[in-house]
Amino acid sequence: MSQKILKSIQNIPAEFSGNNTNLAIDTIAIDSRSLQNGPQTLFFALVGANNDAHRYIKDLIAIGVQNFVVTHIPEECEGKANFFVVENTLTALQQFAANYRSLFDFPIIGLTGSNGKTIVKEWLNFLLSPDYNIIRSPKSYNSQVGVPLSVIAINEQHNLGIFEAGISTHSEMEKLQKIIKPTIGILTNIGSAHDEGFINLENKVREKITLFENSEVVIYQKNEMVDSIIFSKAKTFTWSFDSQEADVFVYNATIKNDTTTIQYRYKGDSFELVIPFQDKASVENAISCLMVLLYFKYDEKTIQNRMELLYPVEMRLKVKNGINNCSIIDDSYSSDFQSLKIALDFLESQKQYKKKTVILSDIFQSGLSNDELYAKVSQLIVSNKIDRVIGIGETISAFEKKFANCITYKNTAEFISKFDDLNFANETILIKGARTFQFEEIVSLLEEKTHETVLEINLNAISHNLNFFKSKLKPNVKIMVMVKAFGYGNGGFEIAKLLEHHKVDYLGVAFADEGISLKSAGIHLPIMVLNPETTSFPAIIQHQLEPEIYSLKGLHAFLKIAEQKNLNQFPIHIKLDTGMHRLGFEDNTIDDLIATLKGNQTVKVKSILSHMATSDDLEYKDFAHSQIDLFEKLSSKLMAELQIKPLRHILNTSGISNFPNSQYDMARLGIGLYGVSNDAEEQKQLENVGTLKSVISQIRSIAAGESVGYGRRFIADKPTKIATIPIGYADGISRSWGNSTGFVTIKKSKASIVGSICMDMLMVDVTDIECAEGDQVIIFGESPTVTYMAQKLNTIPYEILTSISQRVKRVFYRE
Template sequence: MNTEDIYQLFIQHPVISTDTRKIVPGSLFFALKGDKFDANTFAEQAIEQGAAYAIIDNPAYQLNKKYILVDDGLTALQDLARYHRKQLIIPVVGLTGTNGKTTTKELINAVLSQKFNTLATQGNLNNHIGVPLTILSINSTHEMAVIEMGANHQKEIELLCSISQPTHGLITNIGKAHLEGFGGVEGIKKGKGELYDFLSREDGSLEQGIAFVNGDDKVLMEMQQARDLKKVVMYGTNNRDNTIVGKLTENSPLLSLQWTNNSSGESHAIKTQLTGAYNLDNILAAICIGTYFELDADAINKGVEGYQPQNNRSQIKQTATNTLICDYYNANPSSMFVAIENIGKLTADRKVLILGDMFELGDESAAEHEAIIRKALATEVDERIFIGKDFLAQKWKFKGDKLKNATFHATVENAITALKFHPVKNSTVLIKGSRGMALERLVELF
């Protein structure tokens, strides 16, 4: 069955299911393959649980007319989303970048939803499956969409743009993450720059899109200039060409800031529920996009001030004796560096760093873990705790007094044991590491 025919079924059954544990009665079940499973084997179960049709790519499981055979289940899902997107006449803001994607997406959504019925990527559904599912969840009531796009190799953003077809776009930054898959920083620039490539297209069917660019970021400015983007709106902290300019007024640990609309000359003050000076750029991006879509300042401020971070991204947790900065959803050298830098600037009686290994760094892993240790040792904090085999493997490079107030543990379990014997109290504590380290296991100790 072709995409147009499947779309007619989708119109009648506009809910997509890919997991038999979460089947919605009357939905379309797409049987996707994974490294360790073949959902074709669950197609019959999906129908029994109420799915209207099952889209499968193995004829052995086609039991009757409720089983729709396609060449490839994932491609069929992506093609369906691409077809659905073409039926929608709404602005779609697409964003990618090394760090801050999800926080920025949530901030943009918090601002735009003050005026529009907005749909945004749920959680971290930002890959080759999540983006199509998000696009297919847009319905006739939505006036705007905010689509987060993640990638760990080149051509992935190109694919996601072909599906989501953003009319507006934002790259948060270019940093060191997924170095193994991208093949180094230049590979990251090329891969993330595929969003600018899409926005610069003007082929008759697509008008050139609008890019929101951090005017202070030399890398992003060079990237957008190289593509001759003609529709650029800028934000930042000091560039006079920025439409929106802002500066922090407080970081203790929650952020307050002042921002100015250079077009009107009006300035405004905001108190946020975010921590981390590195989030200033993310906040200004959301303000810039809100201003572009003609929200008034009060609505923009309400959106930013009302946003409360979750999912352990720059999230503050108060315990009986400590203030925790929970930032262990993920980590890479760039995000680790700015997080360490931020805690060094905080005003606190006692400060502790707890850092877990960073993953997917390939041949650069040893050098990047060593660099983070050096940054941590050079930062004014009272205690440093490194967790994981990659950090431990670099310990021998640091001798004597350089390791003062620094301990290394091969595993989280070892760190838990040590913290039980030597508990941390009356401190501001940064906990940061890659998702696979599962550093949330430490929180109950504080």
């Protein structure tokens, strides 16, 4: 692999600068934060709208990285490493991957479409892995960056590839086609996802099928549009529910006992197979897989036997609360080398406890010999500073001595029998295993038991929203992110850890105990306490928090303690009242403030800030500008009189968007991080972060005239089917949301809330919805959104988010 890497890098247009031409490279990296970076890493310094990796090169050299692809060599790094200087590092990464791909000659399946790509990829891997050594995209690595990283993982032992490609606008697929070069193309379901980047549906289809330009065959569900624009030279292999002209005609799909029997006609003969799913999307995805098996000339019996074993695909890495004060990262459905590297990076970005444990099964389809594979796994374990390894499986047990502090078990049952002897407590545990090992049983043992209502937090969405607002800031403007009120109800530590991973400049909390909790959990970012009580000053100092000072009384109290503790230049933040009239120094107190601070060495004014009252309402734009003008006047006076140059900041989330000329040195991002905007157009650019879910506890039928709930606030006027959901006002759902004001979503349908919301339960009308006890219920998320709920309840999204009770389990995940 290393020789192929060298050949690939030498074939991209680049100017080499360095002292060592005898390069030893076996890893490609783009993330400076990964603990896996080292002397044999080739680092591509990507430049995006919100970040420039060139700024981290000095730190990477310090930890031993010696080889870089850059657009320029940072001044302080000249002569200290090897540099390939290119015009554009993303283009260079894509060219490198295309060069690397061209060195291998075996079948490659390329998938694209609006929906189903990842599921079809994972199912094909399962169906074909008994006969092939497969390399596939890890998780949903299907982007302009993800595809190159996926392809670069190919090695000499692989003999089949499965890669997915996703695009969001025109001209992107052309680049991915050159990297994947699929010999077999699969077009999955074409829907409305990501429509905004295309002129119309036909334009989107044309762009997507660019992936198949040189494929020997294209597999898709037959329809007139695709038929009319597919490449004339391409061989097609089609299926259909409607057209008997398709190569495979599916003439019946019968649902029974949680399964679907698919009957189809192929080459004049009729066949059938059973899959363990009922929904339309799974049936379509299964047929895509069937088409590949038919194209590969699998026999009927093999197809039937393997297809009936298909399984739900979990595409998320989930963070859960565990027993004995543990944090659990659930990746219990796959075990391959590439996804292990991703999971270990995620472990580092989300670790809540210093002690790190990995529970790992045998690893399959690495394309490496077992000796080479487990040597590399051992290196990963060492570089990621894992404290304990628990191996499960015959193969990993044979290599136990390659790992420090490792214990192994032949199978999951043996591990479970010894579970009580392992003493899991106060640690972060990554659980990663192939499906055959049934690691979900281990997750169940380790997971803290709570009721069935959960708030799922999408960490990808938080990253997206953060980057969206960072893109609005000028290059040198810092960003503070508010994580007060338990991260606006979404979770404190986990979000703070992600923000630290993204290298934000400051975190903001309301009270000292919130900051102390984050510092005690291992957060190292500077944390500003916005509403400190004087009684908390000693604790603030002890835990290296930074208080906002908003009154002379508070300042004198803090200075007294600072002098007693012999502090020197302890950071404080001065709050000015420019019109909010809540907290802060007013114009008539500035002279006393200056007199008190002048010459004082115990504290250092780290920043001067104010808060806008109407940044979200342009009807009061003049008032907002008056606040900004007063802030400029008062802060300038402070800086001149005290001869200081602190950070200045006045903008909150809506201020970032509405007053871009007043960014000063830093801006404070709050509700926008969590996917909520006051502007309808901006809202379309943000991603939903929190989804509150529950289940149906019970379904009953009532007759006309019967009532539901306290006070008989709902009386049925016809026979009605009622579902009870285990969530109520004690969980944070307003009673005003009941009695037909609000709804929940079940099976993508609205179910109106009937009667009064109880402390722990609410009831909904499911008369027209095919559902069963145990089915999932969406309380809020994509529908209804918290913004919609707030409008109906005459409140703001903040109140809804922060009202969700701590007894509701938070589950954090990354796609």
